[in-house]
Structures are given as structure tokens and as C-alpha cells.
Amino acid sequence: MxxxxxxxxxxxxxxxxxxFVSNSINRPDALQLIAACVQPRLVSALHSWAQLGKFKAYKEIxxxxxxxxxxxxxSLEPGPILDSLDKLYDGMLKGIRAYPLNFPGTASHHxxxxxKKLEAIFRVELEKKKKEEEQSNRVGTTNDLMDGLMQMIDEEGNQLSDxxxxxxxxxxxIGGYESTTLASMWAIYYLAKYPDVLGKLREENLAMWKKKKGDFITIEDVSELKYTNKVVEETIRSANVSGFIFRLVTKEVEYKGxxxxxxxxxxxxxxxxxxxxxxxxxxxCFNPxxxxxxxxxxxxxxxxxxxxxxxxxxLARMQLAILLHHLSVGYKWELLNPDAKMIYLPNPAPADGAEIAFSKI
Ligand code: HEM
Known part of the structure; x- marks a missing residue:
């Protein structure tokens, strides 16, 4: 890590x-900016999914x-750098829980x-940012998380090192990529299995969509979507994206004898x-x-x-709510293999990657 x-x-x-980190990704002002940033990309992805018609939800999400x-x-745009990030993160994820043997051929070594390659990619981006700042003579040129981390100053006036x-x-x-993907895939899966829930979700979100006259939603709007937030909570509970956590015992304790x-x-x-x-x-039972x-x-x-x-x-909750909003107002879908086998490693997921038929309403 x-x-x-x-x-x-x-x-x-x-x-x-x-x-530092919470201020950049998890507080209301940061979430407001993130909500505005993710929606254009989300709306255009949903549009292209409808054109595809059939696909594995896991892969597209x-x-x-x-x-x-x-x-x-x-501030990376789709292209070769993002494609290589995908492969490198995949390799890193597979090694995180592997036996720590560090020689060629092992998952841990890979x-x-x-x-190392990921660090080299982000170091180039960081140096680019520093150069841009120097040339433009202003701090923070792009407003992304890396900029935020580079600019933050603690109570003692110190900044983070490179x-x-x-x-x-x-x-x-690593924390946000696979977890958000899996939670979103499970939302799609459960809503296909529970049409009554999708019906109520759609009703609430259509009312919001009319109120906003089709504009993007904000975090204030998300907090008004009471039923949607229950669907978010139920998705995260049922999905069990993180199966367990570890703790070190720092003081002897008695627990249930x-x-x-x-x-x-x-x-x-x-x-x-x-x-x-x-x-x-x-x-x-999926019951919001x-x-x-x-x-x-x-x-x-x-x-x-x-x-x-x-x-x-x-951030995870808000991203799910925004996805549910756009999905429910504009699209319908069904699972192609509703009885697909479940796999449990590295995380619970339908073995077919949640293959769906997807179209505009
Ligand atoms: C549904 C999505 C997610 C789930 C279920 C989830 C779950 C968890 C869990 C169970 C932990 C361990 C907490 C503990 O030990 O008490 C954790 C830690 C963490 N998560 Fe998430 N997470 C999700 C999304 C995200 C996102 C979107 C990010 C950031 C982009 C993120 C960043 C982190 C970080 C940095 C930690 C370590 C915190 C620390 O050690 O102080 N997670 N997450």
C-alpha cells in the first residue's frame, strides 16, 4: 500500500x-464537486450501455x-494511461491477500x-502538476484529489510530502475502485430481482427529475431521496463488499467467556x-x-x-445514490442468467459478472 x-x-x-483525505473526498463541499464531476460521464455511459443492449454489468461498471x-x-481522461491503470490495479488487488512470497511467479511479487509501475505513472502526473503550477504561477491547476492533497496544510503549517x-x-x-464497482453491480442485480423496489425507486426519482427539470442532482437533492437512500443502505448491507476487518488486541479482553x-x-x-x-x-431478502x-x-x-x-x-453512498437516480429514471434491464451461481472469492459476485439486457424505458 x-x-x-x-x-x-x-x-x-x-x-x-x-x-487530509476526508476533507478531499468525504465532506459535503468535496462531495458537491464530485457529484457535479461524475454525472456527465455516468449519463453518457448509461446511454452507451443502452446501445450495447447486452453486457456484463460488472465489466461496464x-x-x-x-x-x-x-x-x-x-484528471486522467480515457486513453492508454487509464487502460494500463486497470491492469496494474488488477495485479495489485490479486496480490494483496496472497501469501507474501516475493520472487518471480508469485501473486505477491507481481x-x-x-x-511500482503505478507509482511511476502517478509520479509523472505529480511532476506535471508542479510544472504547470510553476508556469502559471498559481496553486492547484486542476482541482482533483491529487491537487487537494498537494495543497493541504495541517494545523502546524506542514504540507504532505510527494x-x-x-x-x-x-x-x-485501491479502497474505492473495486468496492464501488461491486456495490454498483449488486444494486443492478438486486433491482432486477426485486421489481417492486425498482418501481418505488423510480417513482421517487421521477418526481425529483421533474422538479430538477432534468438537471443533474446535487448532494442536497440526494439527501431528499429518502427511499433511494434506503436502497443504497440495503445494497451495501446485502452486497458485503468487505467481508471482514482485522484488529490487533492492544489490551487483554474477555469476550463471551x-x-x-x-x-x-x-x-x-x-x-x-x-x-x-x-x-x-x-x-x-432485499428489503429497503x-x-x-x-x-x-x-x-x-x-x-x-x-x-x-x-x-x-x-462518497460511496453518494455515488450509489446518483447511479440509482439516473438508472431508474431512464432505463430498464433484466438479468440474462437470474440463477447464475455465486462465487465468494475474492468477493461475493454472480459467476457470470451479472450479464444483463439493458435498454431505454
Ligand atoms: C461500498 C463501498 C465501500 C465499502 C463497503 C468500504 C468498506 C471499508 C471497510 C470495511 C474498511 C475498513 C474499516 C475498518 O477497519 O474499520 C474501509 C477502509 C477504508 N476505505 Fe472503504 N469502503 C468502500 C468504499 C470506499 C471508497 C469509495 C473509498 C475512497 C475512495 C474508500 C477508502 C477507504 C480507506 C482510505 C480506508 C482506510 C481508512 C483508515 O485506515 O483510516 N472506501 N472501507
Whole structure:
């Protein structure tokens, strides 16, 4: 991930970086800009999906997510650089949970090589930005996440180093790319399986669309879409994009009659929490109405918890809501293999990549 990445550093260094990163991607003013930036690309992708007619939802959403991330994070437009990022991230993802053997031929070695190439690509972008700033004599020329990280100043007046900027750009893409892709694919999958839910979603979003006279929606509009936000929550609960989180035991604890010694590592099995009948009634049913009442504390940890809670949780929710808005007002779709087998590694997904027939309403 990189020595300076948010997911790796601890204590004060973590707190400092977290506030940098949250300010850039997860706070209302940042989300407002992101909402405006992602919608043109989303609308044109949906239009091209309708022309394709039949496709694997996972594959097309992945392309769209990378285009949005490329633009938001480093002002990259579709082209050879984005194509190589896709391959390099794929290689990195496959090695992250592999056995850490670092010699040619292993997944871990390949991931490390991909990581080096990614860093080289983003370093070129960073140097380009610095040059542009120098030539134009102004700070921040593009307003993307890399610019945001380069400009941020902490309470003591310090800025992030180049290496901190690079490590965090790389690990934030790892955090946001596959997770957003999978959650979006599951939204499409569940809505195809639950037409009543899609009907209600469509009703709410058509009303919003008429109110906006077809204009793009803002984060204020998203917060008004009460039913849509329940669909977002139910999608994230059911999708279980992050199956588990790790914690190191820093102080001996007793839990349900077991003694867990200091320095042990504990896995919190999130998928179990979200599919446990003690926590959610009929947990395998996709039922947004269950969110009329908030989940009991400790039973719903899709984004983890405490100081390490997902740094992109609001961004992920907002992106899903925006996707649901545009999908539901303009398009219809059905699963080509509604009984497709499920795979569970590296993440739960239908084995056919959620192949759908897709058209304009
Ligand atoms: C549906 C989508 C997503 C899910 C389910 C998800 C889930 C998670 C989970 C479970 C964690 C671990 C939290 C913990 O240990 O307590 C995490 C951490 C993190 N996520 Fe996400 N995530 C999603 C989207 C995103 C996005 C869009 C970004 C940014 C672009 C992002 C960036 C991060 C980062 C940087 C961390 C590490 C935070 C830290 O260590 O302080 N995630 N995420």
C-alpha cells in the first residue's frame, strides 16, 4: 500500500492524514464537486450501455468507475494511461491477500511490481502538476484529489510530502475502485430481482427529475431521496463488499467467556453480522423498508468502525445514490442468467459478472 498510506500509518500520523483525505473526498463541499464531476460521464455511459443492449454489468461498471476515479483523483481522461491503470490495479488487488512470497511467479511479487509501475505513472502526473503550477504561477491547476492533497496544510503549517501524496493516491484508488464497482453491480442485480423496489425507486426519482427539470442532482437533492437512500443502505448491507476487518488486541479482553490475549489478531466477520437473523429479519431478502428503523449498534458495520472507519463511506453512498437516480429514471434491464451461481472469492459476485439486457424505458 505504501509506507505513508492512510491504511498503514498509526496514531497521530493517521489522524493527520485522515483529516487530509476526508476533507478531499468525504465532506459535503468535496462531495458537491464530485457529484457535479461524475454525472456527465455516468449519463453518457448509461446511454452507451443502452446501445450495447447486452453486457456484463460488472465489466461496464468497472470501466465507468475507473474513468470517474481517474478524473477525480488525477484528471486522467480515457486513453492508454487509464487502460494500463486497470491492469496494474488488477495485479495489485490479486496480490494483496496472497501469501507474501516475493520472487518471480508469485501473486505477491507481481503485485509489488504493479505497485511500482503505478507509482511511476502517478509520479509523472505529480511532476506535471508542479510544472504547470510553476508556469502559471498559481496553486492547484486542476482541482482533483491529487491537487487537494498537494495543497493541504495541517494545523502546524506542514504540507504532505510527494511520497505521502503518491502513497495515498494509490491506496485510495485501491479502497474505492473495486468496492464501488461491486456495490454498483449488486444494486443492478438486486433491482432486477426485486421489481417492486425498482418501481418505488423510480417513482421517487421521477418526481425529483421533474422538479430538477432534468438537471443533474446535487448532494442536497440526494439527501431528499429518502427511499433511494434506503436502497443504497440495503445494497451495501446485502452486497458485503468487505467481508471482514482485522484488529490487533492492544489490551487483554474477555469476550463471551473467552480470554483474548494482548497482541492477538482478531477478525471481525462482517458478512456474518449482516446475514445473522438475530440482527436482521429475513436477512437474505432485499428489503429497503427495513431501514425505516436504524440498525442496532454493533450489528451493521459495512464500513468498519471507530477511528479506522472507511474514509470514503459518504462518497460511496453518494455515488450509489446518483447511479440509482439516473438508472431508474431512464432505463430498464433484466438479468440474462437470474440463477447464475455465486462465487465468494475474492468477493461475493454472480459467476457470470451479472450479464444483463439493458435498454431505454
Ligand atoms: C461500498 C463501498 C465501500 C465499502 C463497503 C468500504 C468498506 C471499508 C471497510 C470495511 C474498511 C475498513 C474499516 C475498518 O477497519 O474499520 C474501509 C477502509 C477504508 N476505505 Fe472503504 N469502503 C468502500 C468504499 C470506499 C471508497 C469509495 C473509498 C475512497 C475512495 C474508500 C477508502 C477507504 C480507506 C482510505 C480506508 C482506510 C481508512 C483508515 O485506515 O483510516 N472506501 N472501507
Amino acid at each position: 505504501g509506507r505513508n498510506s492512510l491504511v498503514v500509518v498509526h496514531g497521530q500520523a493517521h489522524e493527520r492524514l485522515r483529516s 468497472k470501466k465507468l468507475t475507473l474513468q470517474n476515479i481517474g478524473k477525480l483523483f488525477a 503485485a509489488i511490481q504493479c505497485r 511520497q505521502e501524496v503518491l502513497d495515498n493516491i494509490i491506496s485510495l484508488i 473467552y480470554r483474548i490475549p494482548k497482541n492477538w489478531k482478531v477478525i471481525i466477520w462482517l458478512r456474518y453480522l449482516h446475514t445473522n437473523t438475530e440482527n436482521f429479519e429475513d436477512p437474505l 423498508e427495513r431501514w425505516n428503523v436504524p440498525a442496532r449498534p454493533g450489528t451493521y458495520l459495512v464500513f468498519g468502525g471507530g477511528p479506522r472507519i472507511c474514509a470514503g463511506n459518504m
